[in-house]
Amino acid sequence: MAISELLAAGVHGYRARKRRKKLPWLYAKTPGHQPWRSNAAGLVAHVHASHAADQALNRHLAVCAASATLATVGVLVYPPVGLLSVPGIIYVAVPIVHETYRELQDEGKVSMTMVYSMMILGSLALGRYVAMSLAAGLRLFSQKLLLRTEDRSRQSLIHVLGEQPRYVWLLREQREIHMPLEALQVGDIVVVRAGETVPVDGTIAEGMASIDQRVLTGESQPVERGIGDQVFASTTVLSGKIGISVEKAGQDTAAAQIAEVLNRTADFRSSVQLWAQTISDKSALLVLTLSAVTLPFFGPVSALSLLYASFGYDLRITAPLSALNFLRLASRRGVLIKDGRALEVLHNVDIIIFDKTGTLTLEQPRVGKIYACCGLSANAVLTYAAAAEYRQTHPIARAILQEAARRHIHVPGLDEATYAIGYGIRVHVANHTVRVGSARFMELEHIPIPPDLQTLQHQGQAQGYSYVYVALGERLGGVIELHATVRPEARGILQALQQRHLELYVISGDQEEPTRKLAHELGLAHYVANALPENKAALIERLQSEGKKVCFVGDGINDAIALKQADVSLSLRGAATVATDTAQMILMDQTLHRLDQVFELARQLKANMCFT
Numbered sequence: 001m002a003i004s005e006l007l008a009a010g011v012h013g014y015r016a017r018k019r020r021k022k023l024p025w026l027y028a029k030t031p032g033h034q035p036w037r038s039n040a041a042g043l044v045a046h047v048h049a050s051h052a053a054d055q056a057l058n059r060h061l062a063v064c065a066a067s068a069t070l071a072t073v074g075v076l077v078y079p080p081v082g083l084l085s086v087p088g089i090i091y092v093a094v095p096i097v098h099e100t101y102r103e104l105q106d107e108g109k110v111s112m113t114m115v116y117s118m119m120i121l122g123s124l125a126l127g128r129y130v131a132m133s134l135a136a137g138l139r140l141f142s143q144k145l146l147l148r149t150e151d152r153s154r155q156s157l158i159h160v161l162g163e164q165p166r167y168v169w170l171l172r173e174q175r176e177i178h179m180p181l182e183a184l185q186v187g188d189i190v191v192v193r194a195g196e197t198v199p200v201d202g203t204i205a206e207g208m209a210s211i212d213q214r215v216l217t218g219e220s221q222p223v224e225r226g227i228g229d230q231v232f233a234s235t236t237v238l239s240g241k242i243g244i245s246v247e248k249a250g251q252d253t254a255a256a257q258i259a260e261v262l263n264r265t266a267d268f269r270s271s272v273q274l275w276a277q278t279i280s281d282k283s284a285l286l287v288l289t290l291s292a293v294t295l296p297f298f299g300p301v302s303a304l305s306l307l308y309a310s311f312g313y314d315l316r317i318t319a320p321l322s323a324l325n326f327l328r329l330a331s332r333r334g335v336l337i338k339d340g341r342a343l344e345v346l347h348n349v350d351i352i353i354f355d356k357t358g359t360l361t362l363e364q365p366r367v368g369k370i371y372a373c374c375g376l377s378a379n380a381v382l383t384y385a386a387a388a389e390y391r392q393t394h395p396i397a398r399a400i401l402q403e404a405a406r407r408h409i410h411v412p413g414l415d416e417a418t419y420a421i422g423y424g425i426r427v428h429v430a431n432h433t434v435r436v437g438s439a440r441f442m443e444l445e446h447i448p449i450p451p452d453l454q455t456l457q458h459q460g461q462a463q464g465y466s467y468v469y470v471a472l473g474e475r476l477g478g479v480i481e482l483h484a485t486v487r488p489e490a491r492g493i494l495q496a497l498q499q500r501h502l503e504l505y506v507i508s509g510d511q512e513e514p515t516r517k518l519a520h521e522l523g524l525a526h527y528v529a530n531a532l533p534e535n536k537a538a539l540i541e542r543l544q545s546e547g548k549k550v551c552f553v554g555d556g557i558n559d560a561i562a563l564k565q566a567d568v569s570l571s572l573r574g575a576a577t578v579a580t581d582t583a584q585m586i587l588m589d590q591t592l593h594r595l596d597q598v599f600e601l602a603r604q605l606k607a608n609m610c611f612t
Contacts, residue, residue, distance in 0.1 A: 054144065057140055057143060057144045058144075060091075060092050060095075060136075060140050061137060061140050061141065061144070063088045063091055063092055064088070064092055064133050064134075064136050064137035064140060065133075065137065066085075066088055067085035067088030067089050067092070067129070067133040068085070068130060068133035068134055068137065070082065070084045070085040070088070070129075071085040071129035071130040071132075071133055072130055074129065075130060082127075082129050082130075085129045085133060086124070086129065088133070089120070089123075089124065089129060089132050089133060089136065090124075092136045092140070093117075093120045093124075093136070096113060096116050096117055096120065096136075096139075097117050097120070099113050100113045100114050100116075100117040109281075110284050110285045110288065111281040111284050112281055112283075112284045112310075113284075114284055114288060115284050115287055115288060115307055115310055116135075116139060118288065118291070118307055119132070119135060119304070119307045119308060120132060120136070122300065122303070122304040122307065123135075123304065125300070126300060126301065126304060128304070131308070135308065165181060165196075165197055165199045166180065166181055167179065167180055167181065168180075168181050168184065168190050168191075168199050168200075169190065169191040169192075170184070170188055170189065170190060170191075171188075171189040171190070171191050171243055172188075172189075176191055181199055181249065184200065184246050184249050185246065186246055186247065187245060187246060188245070188246045189205055189206075189243045189244065189245055189246075190202070190243070190244045190246060191241065191242070191243050191244075192209075192237050192241070192242055192243075192244060193237060193241045194209070194237050194238060194239045194240060194241065195236075195237065195238075196236070196237055197233075197234060197235070197236055197237075198211070198231050198232065198233055198234065198235045198236070198237065198244065199233055199249070200233050200244060200246045200247070200248060200249045201230070201231070201232050201233050201247050201248035201249070202230070202231060202244040202245050202246045202247040202248070203228060203229070203230055203231075203244070203245050203247065204225055204226060204227050204228065204229050204230075204231060204242050204243070204244055204245075205227065205243045205244065205245040206227060206242065206243040207226075207227075207240060207241050207242040207243055208224070208225070208226040208227075208240050208242065209224075209225055209237045209238070209239060209240030209241065209242045210222045210223070210224055210225075210237070210238045210239045210240060210394065211223055211224075211225050211231060211235050211236065211237055211238065212235060212236045212238050212394070213232065213235045222238050222394060222395070222396065224438055224440060224441075225242070226440075231244055233248075233249075238394040239392065239394060239425075283310065284310075287306065287307065287310045288307075290306055291303045291304075291306040291307050294306055326343060326601055326604070326605045326608075329601060330343070330598065330601055333594055333597055333601075334587065334588045334589045334594050335585060335586070335587060335588065335594050335597070335598055335601075336585065336586040336588055337584065337585050338583070338584055338585070338586070339584040339585075342568050342569075342584035342585055343585075343598075343601060343602050343605055344602070344605060344606070345549065345567050345568050346551065346568045346598065346599060346602035347599075347602040347603055347605065347606040348549045348567075349502065349549045349550065349551045349567065349568055349599075350502065350503060350548045350549050350550070351502065351503045351504075351505065351543055351548050351549070351550050351551070352497060352502055352503070352504050352505070352550075352551045352552075352553060353504075353505040353506075353507055353536075353539070353540065353550060353551070353552045353553070353554075353562070353566070354504070354505065354506050354507070354553045354554070355506075355507060355508065355536075355552075355553065355554030355555060355559050355562075356506050356507065356508030356510060356515060356518060357484075357508060357509070357510065358554075358555045358572075359487075359553055359554055359555060359572070359592075360486060360487060360490050360506060360518065360522065361484045361485055361486055361487065361518070362484075362485040362486075362487060363395055364395040364398050364399055364402075364485060365395060365396065365399045365466070365482040365483055365484055365485055366399055366402075366403070366482070366483055366485045367382075367399055367400065367402075367403035367480055367481070367482060367483075368465065368481040368482065368483040369481045370382055370478060370479070370480050370481070371453065371456065371478055371479045371481070372477065372478040373450065373453070373476060373477065373478055374472070374475050374476065374477055374478075376472065376477045376478055378478070379407060379409060380477070380478075381470050381477050381478030381479075381480065382400070382403060382404055382407065382409060382480065383404065383409050383410075383411065383412070384429060384432075384434045384436070384470050384472060384477065385400050385404075385436050385468065385470045385480055386400055386401050386403075386404035386409065386411045387411050387412050387413075387427065387429045387434065388425045388427045388429070388434050388435075388436040388470075389401060389425065389436060390411055392425070396466075396468060396482065399482060400468070400480065412429055412430055413429075424436055424437015424438060424441030424442075424445075424469075425437060426445070432472055432473060433472075433473055434470070434471070434472060435447065435469075435470070435471040436468060436469070436470050436471075437468070437469060438467075438468070438469065439454075439457060439467070439469060441469070442469050442471060442476065445471065446474075447469075447471045447474065447475070447476055448476065449469070449476055450476070453476070453479055456479070457479075460481060461511075462511070462513050463513055463514060463517065464483075464484060464510060464511065464513060464514020464515075464517065464518075465481050465482060465483055466481075466482045467479050467480065467481055467482065468480040468482065484514065484518070486518065486521065486522070487591065487592060489591055489592050489593050490522060490592055491522055491523070493592045493593065493595050493596055494522055494523065494524065495523070496596040497595070497596060497599070498523075500596075500599060502599075503526070504524050504525075504526065505524065505526040505527065505528065505539075506518060506519050506522070506524050506526070506527045506528075507527070507528040507531050507535075507536055507539065508527075508528070508529055508530075508531060509530065509531055509532070510529060510530075511529060511530065512529040512530065514529075515527050515528070515529035516529065533559070533560075533561050533562070534561065536552075536554075536559065536561065536562035537561040537562045537564075537565040539562075540552060540562055540565045540566050541565060544565075544567070549567045549568075550566045550567050550568075551566060551567065551568040551569070551570060552565075552566035552568075552569050552570070553569075553570045553571070553592075553595070554569075554571065555571050555572060559571075560582045563582045563583050564582060568584060568585070569582065569583045569584045569585070570583055570584065570585040570586070570587065570595070570598075571583035571585070571586055571587070572586065572587050572590050572591070572592075585598065
């Protein structure tokens with residue numbers, strides 16, 4: 001069988017049962033009791049088929065080893081033993097000859113596979129069993145290396161879909177029932193608490209919450225959602241408790257629809273051919289011609305030697321090994337490269353597109369200005385805010401607490417351990433009722449906001465700022481302004497990349513003004529704001545249609561489609577799981593410090609490949 005046919009094997013029987021056992025929600029039923037036909041089914045099958053192909057390669061390698069041993073014994077000890085290696089050589093040769101026939105019949109092309117086939121037939125005819133066994137073994141080993149790198153890129157999509165919770169809390173007759181996700185019906189009320197992942201798309205029927213939608217929409221700050229607002233699967237409730245009326249579940253959710261796009265684009269990278277494979281295939285016809293011309297003048301041994309000496313044959317084997325050496329070098333420098341071909345393609349990149357939130361900026365904002373009123377000082381406003389947020393772990397709370405620590409502010413304890421969470425927090429500190437939250441929370445708590453602070457909020461939001469309001473008793477005490485934090489290393493790294501004559505873009509789901517401001521601050525000439533996930537991929541596709549090679553650096557489910565569309569994709573460890581798994585390269589120190597070094601490694605690899 002050809003390797004391509006082996007890849008189609010191994011997807012039935014017990015493997016199907018294992019898939020259902022491992023990821024049951026993929027094969028559950030929709031709320032209407034129709035089968036949820038998993039968008040991942042094809043990917044799951046392909047991953048298991050790749051595993052079957054890997055096992056087949058292992059069997060062939062074992063046969064090659066046995067044949068080489070028998071052939072060697074025949075040469076050194078007892079010649080008839082060498083004949084026992086022939087069945088093994090033929091067993092390994094069948095898929096190679098079959099692939100040659102398929103290429104000639106279906107594609108009408110001559111590649112290095114034809115050279116291999118002629119080597120096999122010539123070796124068998126001349127009794128060169130040792131050489132043939134070793135040559136076939138080396139070829140299979142190189143195929144195994146390439147198969148492994150391809151398989152890793154596909155495994156990521158299984159992990160993307162596997163992040164869905166398997167069980168949910170269903171509200172029924174004022175009781176919460178723990179039940180499987182697949183048993184949900186449209187209209188059911190699902191309860192989600194702080195720290196939990198939203199399992200469905202739907203509308204909030206009760207409660208209020210602060211929700212992190214960054215992995216889905218790219219928004220840099222958590223959003224506040226209340227009764228009547230929509231929420232989406234795969235987002236995270238940071239604070240509060242909500243009851244969600246189920247509208248979509250399983251493959252119908254927004255996150256699963258993005259996964260379906262990933263499924264359709266799963267073969268994109270397979271069109272990127274290894275440089276070594278392309279060169280060797282182009283040389284095949286020349287090698288065969290030279291061998292044919294040599295045969296009548298110098299005999300079959302010389303003709304066969306030309307086939308063995310083909311530089312394309314050596315290149316097919318040494319190129320992956322050379323690439324692996326550079327992968328090890330990269331790992332020592334804190335760069336995980338999951339697809340060995342990515343480092344080669346990186347050398348030809350013309351454009352780098354950076355996602356804004358989580359890539360050029362940090363997840364956690366920083367405190368900018370503090371506006372105090374009603375006789376309070378800025379430090380007093382910060383003190384009350386820090387006391388209220390002391391037990392919270394979301395990015396805004398961490399920013400407030402970090403600023404309080406920087407100012408050496410003592411954070412008082414709470415008089416009461418219970419507090420209400422919605423669009424904000426209500427606590428008791430030093431016999432005072434302190435409310436900390438958004439403008440909407442202040443409105444719900446009947447705390448008036450002065451007109452000048454309302455104007456301040458409108459102007460600041462246009463700049464990409466967000467605001468936290470602090471009330472003491474029944475009066476507003478002040479406002480804390482939060483700014484996005486640019487990565488401290490970003491400016492230097494971007495300048496180094498520009499010196500390599502690379503064109504840089506920043507793209508974001510945020511508004512126009514904060515995106516433009518960041519681009520100007522970092523010296524970038526190109527920026528795109530208000531970008532949905534499909535917009536990011538469309539931009540990359542447009543640039544590719546102009547003949548450009550594109551590297552995308554991003555994180556989050558909203559970046560996953562763009563990561564797959566790009567010629568080279570890169571993410572940071574600690575980014576959303578989907579990005580870490582989808583990206584071809586990961587910067588393990590969670591910063592951009594190593595990015596320029598990655599491009600230098602790509603340059604060195606290209607020089608090494610040319611030398612090889």
